Amino acid sequence: MPHPLERRVIFQHIDEPGYSPDLACYLRQGGYAVLRKSVQRPPAELIDEVKRSGLRGRGGAGFLCGLKWNLVDRKSGKPIYLIVNADESEPGTFKDRYIIHQDPHQLIEGIMISCYANNVKQAYIYIRGEFPHGARILETAIAEARAANFVGPNICGGAYSCEIYVHRGAGAYICGEETGLIESLEGKRPYPRIKPPFFPAVLGLYQCPTIVNNVETLCHVKHIADIGGGAYAGIGTPNNTGTRLIGVSGHVQRPGYFEFESGKITLGRLLHEVCGGPLPGRKFKAIIPGGSSSKILRCDERFKIKQKDGTVLDWGYEDIPLDFDSFAACGTMGGSGGVIVMDDRVNLVEALGNLNAFYAHESCGQCTPCREGSLWMKKITARMVHGEARVEDGELLKNVADQIAGRTVCPFGEACSWPTQSFVQKFGDEFKAYAETKRQPRPVDALTLV
Amino acid sequence: MNLKPETLQRIDEVITHYPVKRSAVLPLLHLVQEEQGYISREAIEWIAAKLELQPINVYEVVTFYPMFRQHPVGRRHIKVCRTLSCALNGGYRTCEEFEKEFATQRGAISPDGEVTIEFVECLASCGSGPAVMIDDDLHEKVDCAKARALAAQIKAEAAARTK
Numbered sequence: 090m091p092h093p094l095e096r097r098v099i100f101q102h103i104d105e106p107g108y109s110p111d112l113a114c115y116l117r118q119g120g121y122a123v124l125r126k127s128v129q130r131p132p133a134e135l136i137d138e139v140k141r142s143g144l145r146g147r148g149g150a151g152f153l154c155g156l157k158w159n160l161v162d163r164k165s166g167k168p169i170y171l172i173v174n175a176d177e178s179e180p181g182t183f184k185d186r187y188i189i190h191q192d193p194h195q196l197i198e199g200i201m202i203s204c205y206a207n208n209v210k211q212a213y214i215y216i217r218g219e220f221p222h223g224a225r226i227l228e229t230a231i232a233e234a235r236a237a238n239f240v241g242p243n244i245c246g247g248a249y250s251c252e253i254y255v256h257r258g259a260g261a262y263i264c265g266e267e268t269g270l271i272e273s274l275e276g277k278r279p280y281p282r283i284k285p286p287f288f289p290a291v292l293g294l295y296q297c298p299t300i301v302n303n304v305e306t307l308c309h310v311k312h313i314a315d316i317g318g319g320a321y322a323g324i325g326t327p328n329n330t331g332t333r334l335i336g337v338s339g340h341v342q343r344p345g346y347f348e349f350e351s352g353k354i355t356l357g358r359l360l361h362e363v364c365g366g367p368l369p370g371r372k373f374k375a376i377i378p379g380g381s382s383s384k385i386l387r388c389d390e391r392f393k394i395k396q397k398d399g400t401v402l403d404w405g406y407e408d409i410p411l412d413f414d415s416f417a418a419c420g421t422m423g424g425s426g427g428v429i430v431m432d433d434r435v436n437l438v439e440a441l442g443n444l445n446a447f448y449a450h451e452s453c454g455q456c457t458p459c460r461e462g463s464l465w466m467k468k469i470t471a472r473m474v475h476g477e478a479r480v481e482d483g484e485l486l487k488n489v490a491d492q493i494a495g496r497t498v499c500p501f502g503e504a505c506s507w508p509t510q511s512f513v514q515k516f517g518d519e520f521k522a523y524a525e526t527k528r529q530p531r532p533v534d535a536l537t538l539v
Numbered sequence: 540m541n542l543k544p545e546t547l548q549r550i551d552e553v554i555t556h557y558p559v560k561r562s563a564v565l566p567l568l569h570l571v572q573e574e575q576g577y578i579s580r581e582a583i584e585w586i587a588a589k590l591e592l593q594p595i596n597v598y599e600v601v602t603f604y605p606m607f608r609q610h611p612v613g614r615r616h617i618k619v620c621r622t623l624s625c626a627l628n629g630g631y632r633t634c635e636e637f638e639k640e641f642a643t644q645r646g647a648i649s650p651d652g653e654v655t656i657e658f659v660e661c662l663a664s665c666g667s668g669p670a671v672m673i674d675d676d677l678h679e680k681v682d683c684a685k686a687r688a689l690a691a692q693i694k695a696e697a698a699a700r701t702k
C-alpha cells in the first residue's frame with residue numbers, strides 16, 4: 090500500500106494486486122487513450138504542453154525536457170531519433186525497474202507521444218544488460234502494441250508511423266551517460282563524446298539529431314499530454330513540477346520506492362515517517378541524497394539558505410524539501426532520486442572505499458585524470474582500510490579528486506570526485522583518525538564495506 | 540560456427556533493427572553468449588564477418604563490457620551486488636557465504652563445476668539488498684540464511700541431474 094504522504098501518478102499501478110504488464114490489462118485502465126488523442130493534435134502543440142509543464146529530466150541532471158526538445162535540429166533533413174535511457178545504473182537508484190517490469194505500456198505510450206511530438210520515426214530503448222527479464226517484457230509489450238496499431242506503421246489508423254526497438258547493454262555504468270550510450274548503441278566501446286560539437290540534439294546517433302530521455306521522464310510526458318502542461322505545472326512546486334520517484338536504501342526501518350509531489354515533503358518526513366526512522370538503537374549519521382555521485386550530507390550539519398528577499402533559512406537535513414532546487418541550495422543534488430542512508434555503525438572512510446571501488450571499475454578510461462584519478466582514489470582508500478592509514482590521506486584524496494572534476498570529456502569526472510571531495514570535507518576527522526581507529530578493537534557490529 | 544537455426548534467425552532479424560550493421564555487435568554477442576556460454580575467438584571472427592567489420596571491432600567490445608566473457612563459467616552464474624546500499628546490509632557477507640557453500644572463490648568455477656560466483660556493481664535493486672542475480676533471475680534481501688537456502692536449491696538440482 091502506498092504511504093498516505095505519497096501521490097502516485099507514474100507508480101499508480103505498481104504492486105497493485107491483479108495488475109499485469111500485458112496490453113489487455115493496460116487497456117482496461119484506459120491505456121493508450123492519451124496516444125489516440127495526441128496523434129489528432131499538431132505535434133508543436135504537444136511540445137508546448139511539455140514546455141508549459143516545466144518537466145525536468147529524471148535521469149539525474151534535471152534538465153528541462155521542453156528546452157531539450159527545443160534544441161533538436163529540425164532543419165538538417167536527417168532523421169531524428171529518440172533514445173530511452175533505461176540504463177538505471179547510478180548506485181542507489183531503483184525506480185525505472187518497476188515501470189519496465191510492471192507497467193511497460195505506460196512507458197511505451199509515453200515514448201510514442203514523445204516521438205509523435207518530435208517527428209521521430211525510430212526509437213530505441215537502451216536497457217541495462219542486467220535486466221534480461223525487463224528486456225523481454227518490453228519486447229513482448231512492443232509486439233502487443235504493434236499488433237494493436239499503437240507502435241509501427243499508421244499509428245491509431247493515421248498517417249504517422251514509428252518503430253521502437255529494445256537494445257541491451259552489457260554491464261557498463263558509463264552507458265548511462267548519454268553520449269557513451271549513443272556510442273554503445275552504435276556497437277562500440279561507450280567512450281563519451283566531446284561536447285561541443287557532439288550535442289545529441291544536433292549530432293547524436295549516427296550523427297543525426299537525437300533526443301535522450303530517462304524512462305521516468307517519458308512516463309511524465311504521457312501524463313502531461315493527458316492533463317495538459319498547465320495542470321501538470323500545478324503539481325509540485327514552482328520550478329520543481331510534477332511528482333518524483335524516490336528510492337530509499339540503506340539503514341532505515343522501511344526502505345523502498347515512493348512517489349511524492351516534488352518539494353511537498355521534506356527529507357525528514359521521508360526518512361522518519363515514511364521509512365520509519367533509524368533501525369532500533371541506531372542514529373542516522375550521513376545521507377547521500379540523489380544517487381551515489383551526489384555530495385554527502387551530515388545528519389548534524391546546518392544549511393544556511395539565502396532567500397530571494399534576503400532572509401536566511403537555517404535547515405537541518407530534516408528540513409530539506411525533496412526537490413532539485415532545495416538539494417542544490419544545500420550544496421548537493423536531487424539527482425536520480427536515490428537516497429542512501431547510513432547510521433552510526435558506518436565508518437565513512439570505508440563507505441568511501443566502497444564507492445571508490447565502483448568508480449574505478451566504471452571509468453571508461455578515455456580521459457587520463459579520470460582513469461588514473463579514480464584508480465588512485467580507490468587504491469588509497471583500500472590501503473587505508475586493508476593496509477596502513479596515514480593522517481594525511483584525507484588531504485591526499487582531496488588533492489587527487491580536485492584534479493579530476495572539470496578536466497574530463499563527460500560528467501563522470503565530477504561524479505567520481507564528488508564523493509571523495511564531500512566525504513573528506515565533511516568527515517575529515519574520521520579520515521585523520523582512521524589509523525587510530527584501526528588500532529582499536531573492531532566493534533562487533535562494524536560492517537564490511539570494502 | 541555451429542549455432543542453432545533459431546539463433547541464426549534471431550541474428551538475422553536483429554540486424555534489421557539498425558540502419559548501420561555495426562549497431563548489432565552487442566545484440567549478436569548476447570545471442571552467441573546465451574547459446575555458447577562465452578565468447579570464443581571463433582565467435583568474434585564470425586560476428587565480425589557477419590557485420591562486415593574487422594575482428595578488432597568486436598574484440599574491443601568484448602573486452603570492455605563486464606557482461607561478456609571469454610571463458611566458460613559454472614553451470615549457474617551467481618552475481619552478488621558489491622555496491623554501497625547492498626554492502627550496508629551485508630552484501631560482502633552474502634558473497635562469502637556463497638563462496639563457503641561451494642568451496643570456491645570469487646571469479647573461479649567451483650570444484651563441482653556447478654557455479655561461478657562474482658561480485659558485480661549495483662543491480663538497481665538497492666532498496667531490497669543484498670541483491671543477487673542467479674543467471675537471469677534477481678533475488679532480493681539475500682542474507683546469509685537465504686544464501687544458504689539458494690545454495691541448497693542449486694545443489695539439490697545438481698544431485699537430481701546426476702541421478
Ligand SMILES: Cc1cc2nc3c(=O)[nH]c(=O)nc-3n(C[C@H](O)[C@H](O)[C@H](O)COP(=O)(O)O)c2cc1C
Pocket residue numbers: 145146147148149150151152154157174175176177178179262263264265266267268301302303304306307499500501504
Ligand atoms: C556517468 C553518468 C551516468 C548516467 N547514468 C544514467 C542512467 O543510468 N540513467 C539515466 O536515465 N540517465 C543517466 N545519466 C544522465 C544522462 O546522461 C542523461 O542526462 C539523461 O538520460 C537525460 O534524460 P532526462 O533529461 O530525461 O533526465 C548519467 C549521466 C552520467 C554522467
Ligand code: FES
Pocket residue numbers: 180181182620621622623624625626660661662663664665668670
Ligand atoms: S547497491 Fe546493490 S543493487 Fe544497488
